[in-house]
Amino acid sequence: MAADSLGVYIHIPFCVRKCAYCSFYSSPADETVRQAYTEALCRDILSYGGRGLGCDTVYFGGGTPTALESGQLIKILEVVKTAFDMDSDAEVTLEANPDSAAPEKLEALRAAGFNRISFGVQSLDDRELSALGRLHDSKKAIVAVKNARAAGFENISCDMMLGIPHQDTASMLATARGLTGLGISHISAYMLSVEEGTPFFEQGIEVDDDRLADMYLALCEQLGSEGFEHYEISNFAKQNRRSRHNMRYWQDREYLGLGCRAHSFFEDRRFFCDEDIKTYISSVSHRLTVSEEHPDRLEEYILLGLRTSDGISFERLKELGADEERLQRIRECAVMLESHGLCRFSGSGFSLTEKGFLSSNSVIAQLELC
Numbered sequence: 001m002a003a004d005s006l007g008v009y010i011h012i013p014f015c016v017r018k019c020a021y022c023s024f025y026s027s028p029a030d031e032t033v034r035q036a037y038t039e040a041l042c043r044d045i046l047s048y049g050g051r052g053l054g055c056d057t058v059y060f061g062g063g064t065p066t067a068l069e070s071g072q073l074i075k076i077l078e079v080v081k082t083a084f085d086m087d088s089d090a091e092v093t094l095e096a097n098p099d100s101a102a103p104e105k106l107e108a109l110r111a112a113g114f115n116r117i118s119f120g121v122q123s124l125d126d127r128e129l130s131a132l133g134r135l136h137d138s139k140k141a142i143v144a145v146k147n148a149r150a151a152g153f154e155n156i157s158c159d160m161m162l163g164i165p166h167q168d169t170a171s172m173l174a175t176a177r178g179l180t181g182l183g184i185s186h187i188s189a190y191m192l193s194v195e196e197g198t199p200f201f202e203q204g205i206e207v208d209d210d211r212l213a214d215m216y217l218a219l220c221e222q223l224g225s226e227g228f229e230h231y232e233i234s235n236f237a238k239q240n241r242r243s244r245h246n247m248r249y250w251q252d253r254e255y256l257g258l259g260c261r262a263h264s265f266f267e268d269r270r271f272f273c274d275e276d277i278k279t280y281i282s283s284v285s286h287r288l289t290v291s292e293e294h295p296d297r298l299e300e301y302i303l304l305g306l307r308t309s310d311g312i313s314f315e316r317l318k319e320l321g322a323d324e325e326r327l328q329r330i331r332e333c334a335v336m337l338e339s340h341g342l343c344r345f346s347g348s349g350f351s352l353t354e355k356g357f358l359s360s361n362s363v364i365a366q367l368e369l370c
């Protein structure tokens, strides 16, 4: 592995159809646009070649990466391998939707080097899937996971959602059990958030926070009893199956995002490609908007580290510049949070409990003010 190993994120902004709750930058596109985007993306990736940059994780996210043909996805991965010194053991993840994951496509992608797949399942209840506006039903989702395994994917993750219309704790837990019963090794569980501009917002759909909190805690208990480590607010993994790529974000390590609207933390700057699909395709050099030069690593360490079960250590806080007075204030704040069951101390630092994860925004904000 090269010394400067990065995580490389590849953004595919296409979806066959918009889901009713989705506020991400993605849209349907015809084959001409998808091919032109693939070519523009390959040029963008190659512009980072020749610099001796290594990478040990690659993540194809979206949108729906599997909205591209397998040949296009494989071409992009080959270009990543050309531009970066890729670790032979690199984790290569592909986000996929069950409706665009035919067996032969999965086989071709696995053979080309994709070794982790993350399905946007959301639910195994057909009424809930229909309310979300998803293209697949539960049967299709189950078949897709089985096909991925048959194609040789051993590292399979599924996304599920909490707070879907018609969902209750029993149906949410049935989805979780249905997914774990398929032998997957990772689950990402996201809470529904209704964003302005989405059909859900127009329909006035509301999320009941108390109901969501009950579901979240019930899910944590269920997955914990099945041997899943709750390693980040929304993520659960079997042993050694944490998402290595996403851990980078929470460990405040550098990554390069390629494609329109992709975000990067590279060479001590945070920036994103501020272009729409059309502009991205026609650009020779891309319009990158810098959101932060020299980010405050101490504050980021607190903010990101507390999202994970590893938490933060006092030694690292000190290395990042916290003086004795600040350390003492953080310690006192953590003691207060512990007394409310929101955090727990380990030998060298502390982390949030599941109850703490539930109110992580306000808990972390308190610690940042210390």
Ligand code: SF4
Pocket (backbone or CB within 6 Å): 014, 015, 017, 018, 019, 022, 023, 024, 026, 062, 063, 064, 097, 120
């Ligand atoms: S598949 Fe994902 S990115 Fe695409 S519209 Fe649905 S939620 Fe949004």
